[in-house]
Amino acid sequence: MGDRPTEHMxxxxxxxxxxxxxxxxxxxLVDRSAVSDPEVRLLEASYFDTPDLRLAAAKITLRRRTGGxxxxxxxxxxxxxxxxxxxxxxxxxxxAGVPAELAALxxxxxxxxxLRLVAVLQTRRTVRNVTAPGGEILAEVADxxxxxxxxxxxxxxxxREIEVExxxxxxxxxxxxxxxxxxxxxxxxxxxxxxxxVLSRSS
Numbered sequence: 001m002g003d004r005p006t007e008h009m010x011x012x013x014x015x016x017x018x019x020x021x022x023x024x025x026x027x028x029l030v031d032r033s034a035v036s037d038p039e040v041r042l043l044e045a046s047y048f049d050t051p052d053l054r055l056a057a058a059k060i061t062l063r064r065r066t067g068g069x070x071x072x073x074x075x076x077x078x079x080x081x082x083x084x085x086x087x088x089x090x091x092x093x094x095x096a097g098v099p100a101e102l103a104a105l106x107x108x109x110x111x112x113x114x115l116r117l118v119a120v121l122q123t124r125r126t127v128r129n130v131t132a133p134g135g136e137i138l139a140e141v142a143d144x145x146x147x148x149x150x151x152x153x154x155x156x157x158x159x160r161e162i163e164v165e166x167x168x169x170x171x172x173x174x175x176x177x178x179x180x181x182x183x184x185x186x187x188x189x190x191x192x193x194x195x196x197x198v199l200s201r202s203s
Contacts, residue, residue, distance in 0.1 A: 005075070005087040005101055012165035013082065013174050014189035015181050019160055023143055024184040029130055029176040030169065033138060036129040043067040043123040047195050048098055050113035058109050061195050062102065064094065068125065075102045082174070119198045121148045130173060138169030141177070148198035157201050161194075162186055 027035045045065040049055045055062055061076045073089040089099045098115050126143040142163040149156040164177040178188070191197045 005089045005099075005105075008086045008088060009079065009083060010076065010086045010165060011083040011171075011174075012163050013178055014191070015162040015164075015178075015186040016189050017143075017160045017162050017186045021160065021162075021185055023128070023141070023162065024180050026128065026130060026141060026177060026180060029173050029180070030138070032133045033173075034131050034133075035141075036131060038126045038128050038143075041068045041125045041127060043121075043125055045121045045123070046094075046117055047119040047121070048115045049118045050110055050115060052113065053118065053199065054109045054111075054113065055106060056118075056196065056199055059192065060106060060109065061193060062098065062106065062115070063195075064091070066091065073099055073102055075105060117151060119148060119150050119195055121146060121194055121198065123147075123194075129167075130169065130177075132169075137167045139167055139173045139177070140165045144194075146194055148194060148201075150198060153201075157198055159197070161189060 025035070027033060043065055044067060045063045047061065047063045049062065059078045064073050065071060070088065072091045075087040077085045079085040087102065087105065089102055092099065103110070103115065124145040128141045129137045130139040130141065132138055142165070144161050144163065146161065147156050147158045162181060164174060166173060182188070
């Protein structure tokens with residue numbers, strides 16, 4: 001028996017950014033909020049789905065990610081327009097395959113099909129935290145340089161995006177960040193996830 005997955009609600013906005021985009025000053029998004037110094041993290045995520053991409057069709061993602069503060073297995077399920085329900089399991093041995101407790105949660109979608117590797121994404125992430133006067137983290141701003149590939153898919157795809165994810169703050173932070181980032185030249189992403197961008201390129 002594996003450990004019971006932990007649950008996290010993810011609410012975020014994603015933005016497209018050019019290679020030379022300069023992240024604007026994000027202090028003061030809400031009353032007296034500040035921004036931490038940038039911190040660089042190197043992430044690698046392996047995504048799993050059926051050969052006919054049944055999870056992707058249901059807007060579900062299943063990945064094993066190393067690096068950063070939340071290394072492990074992540075299962076993301078739709079939970080509204082800007083939110084996803086995320087279940088997490090320990091990293092474990094990469095050779096052990098998808099944890100049984102997460103595989104069971106997608107069995108209705110997968111049915112009799114095997115789960116296999118469908119994409120690998122490597123990300124150089126620069127993180128800035130939006131903080132309240134007392135130091136509480138209200139939101140995380142991730143500036144991502146991404147390289148994605150599919151097995152046997154030829155040349156990798158590279159791009160840059162900005163993610164603003166709520167931690168303890170409210171939706172007014174997302175609205176203020178959207179205003180400031182778009183004024184600086186970013187635009188809301190029309191791609192629902194990094195994985196969907198890579199898979200659409202390979203289809």
